[in-house]
Amino acid sequence: MAELSTWESLPIAGAVRPSGAPRTKTGGWRTGEKPAVDVSLCVNCLLCWLYCPDSAVTLSGETFTGFDLEYCKGCGICADVCPVAAIEMVPE
Amino acid sequence: MTDVRLLTGGEAVAHAMRQIDPDVVPVYPITPQTPIIQTFAKLIADGEASTEIVNVESEHSAMSAAIGAALAGGRTMTATSSQGLALMAEVVYIAASMRAPIVMALGNRALSGPINIHCDHSDSMLIRDSGVVQLFAESAQDAYDLTVMAPRIAEDARVLLPVLVCLDGFTITHSAEPVSLLPDDEVARFVGPYRLRNAVLDTTRPTTQGPFAMPDYYFELRRQQAAALEAALDVLEEVAAEFELLSRRRVGALEAYRLEDATRAIVALGSTAGTVKDVVDELRDEHEAAGLLRLVSFRPFPSAAIAAALEGCASVAVLDRADSPGGTPPLHAELAAALYGSDLELAGHVYGLGGRELHPPDVREIFRGAAAPYVGLRGERCPV
Numbered sequence: 001m002a003e004l005s006t007w008e009s010l011p012i013a014g015a016v017r018p019s020g021a022p023r024t025k026t027g028g029w030r031t032g033e034k035p036a037v038d039v040s041l042c043v044n045c046l047l048c049w050l051y052c053p054d055s056a057v058t059l060s061g062e063t064f065t066g067f068d069l070e071y072c073k074g075c076g077i078c079a080d081v082c083p084v085a086a087i088e089m090v091p092e
Numbered sequence: 093m094t095d096v097r098l099l100t101g102g103e104a105v106a107h108a109m110r111q112i113d114p115d116v117v118p119v120y121p122i123t124p125q126t127p128i129i130q131t132f133a134k135l136i137a138d139g140e141a142s143t144e145i146v147n148v149e150s151e152h153s154a155m156s157a158a159i160g161a162a163l164a165g166g167r168t169m170t171a172t173s174s175q176g177l178a179l180m181a182e183v184v185y186i187a188a189s190m191r192a193p194i195v196m197a198l199g200n201r202a203l204s205g206p207i208n209i210h211c212d213h214s215d216s217m218l219i220r221d222s223g224v225v226q227l228f229a230e231s232a233q234d235a236y237d238l239t240v241m242a243p244r245i246a247e248d249a250r251v252l253l254p255v256l257v258c259l260d261g262f263t264i265t266h267s268a269e270p271v272s273l274l275p276d277d278e279v280a281r282f283v284g285p286y287r288l289r290n291a292v293l294d295t296t297r298p299t300t301q302g303p304f305a306m307p308d309y310y311f312e313l314r315r316q317q318a319a320a321l322e323a324a325l326d327v328l329e330e331v332a333a334e335f336e337l338l339s340r341r342r343v344g345a346l347e348a349y350r351l352e353d354a355t356r357a358i359v360a361l362g363s364t365a366g367t368v369k370d371v372v373d374e375l376r377d378e379h380e381a382a383g384l385l386r387l388v389s390f391r392p393f394p395s396a397a398i399a400a401a402l403e404g405c406a407s408v409a410v411l412d413r414a415d416s417p418g419g420t421p422p423l424h425a426e427l428a429a430a431l432y433g434s435d436l437e438l439a440g441h442v443y444g445l446g447g448r449e450l451h452p453p454d455v456r457e458i459f460r461g462a463a464a465p466y467v468g469l470r471g472e473r474c475p476v
């Protein structure tokens with residue numbers, strides 16, 4: 001285990017930089033449903049990307065590509081905000 | 093050129109804010125703070141400051157927005173009183189722990205209940221241990237001076253904490269006095285640009301601010317915060333010395349008034365010091381060796397300087413404008429700790445709750461050692 005910092009060597013207010021933070025996968029918290037998309041319907045409005053509380057909607061540049069299921073919690077917000085019903089919540 | 097104006101304490105703070113011209117002021121109105129933000133909003137409307145005021149829905153939101161603004165890289169100020177501070181209290185602790193250098197004017201007002209709008213210091217004492225700097229003004233001039241000094245203390249790399257400028261509700265916020273303003277450009281130079289050394293919200297250097305701290309780090313982060321508040325004592329004196337060069341007025345952690353050869357002293361915070369000074373002058377005319385120690389800085393508490401200033405006194409009376417039911421009132425407890433081991437006689441008095449006046453004859457009684465523990469309370473008898 002890494003040695004823990006003293007109070008004097010900690011960054012002010014304990015601010016964390018990405019380099020130092022473990023990238024814990026949190027997709028395992030999903031409770032039974034995951035989003036599935038019919039890309040042929042998608043009009044690339046990016047509302048799902050904007051609303052996803054876990055930044056789990058993936059883009060390539062500015063183009064919708066899908067979901068990062070290692071972080072998605074299955075909340076269904078993306079499916080709810082999609083204006084063309086391209087996203088459907090499906091069982092795991 | 094001196095610019096002396098007839099201003100209330102609230103207006104004086106608003107003029108300091110105009111000269112500082114902070115980037116963001118998220119605020120919610122509450123008596124007796126309202127004249128501060130009302131005057132400041134008018135100054136902005138008149139084009140004399142360029143601050144963005146954020147009209148929030150509560151004081152809880154005001155402090156939350158202030159943290160965001162301050163850490164995103166904007167100089168941020170706000171103001172509140174009493175119940176507003178009580179509602180804000182949760183977030184005041186968070187502002188201190190996130191080391192957000194927010195400057196806040198506090199128009200001191202009694203906490204409910206019963207509901208009351210007048211001055212005491214129960215609101216300040218509610219957040220005594222939140223980790224913020226608390227500086228108490230004696231007058232409108234003091235409130236102006238401390239407000240100009242406050243960003244320098246808050247933003248100092250050794251401090252990075254919220255600084256509260258406390259001014260007694262109505263007695264200072266609403267009473268007009270001649271106030272000497274510094275030239276606008278001198279204040280702008282004195283406060284300088286807002287440069288935050290701790291990480292700001294920056295998309296090119298992303299950080300997590302205010303992270304969860306488990307038992308392995310919480311204690312360390314609290315200690316770091318306490319060290320910053322302790323460091324504020326030196327920073328306050330440095331800023332006070334620099335401010336004195338500009339203004340020829342010195343407002344440091346404490347003010348010793350006719351204390352050098354005093355055998356009896358009163359220790360007090362805020363506007364009451366003015367009343368005590370008048371009584372000290374009268375007693376001096378009567379050849380009584382009376383003096384006053386006015387505390388400006390309640391947090392950090394200048395224990396060593398207090399002990400040194402009171403060294404020659406035989407008896408000291410400490411005046412608390414807040415009670416601690418079932419315990420020792422806050423200032424009394426601090427004084428007892430600061431003077432522990434000294435053989436001077438320390439008496440504690442609670443006075444002025446909910447705006448009850450303290451009159452010069454009361455102060456004389458206190459100096460004579462003849463006052464009851466609750467000064468000015470009907471039915472109270474002196475124990476001796």
Ligand code: SF4
Nearest residue numbers: 052072073075076078
């Ligand atoms: S289900 Fe929720 S967490 Fe998953 S991608 Fe959609 S909005 Fe994001």
Ligand code: SF4
Nearest residue numbers: 042043045046048082
């Ligand atoms: S909300 Fe629907 S249409 Fe818009 S980008 Fe997402 S999937 Fe495509």
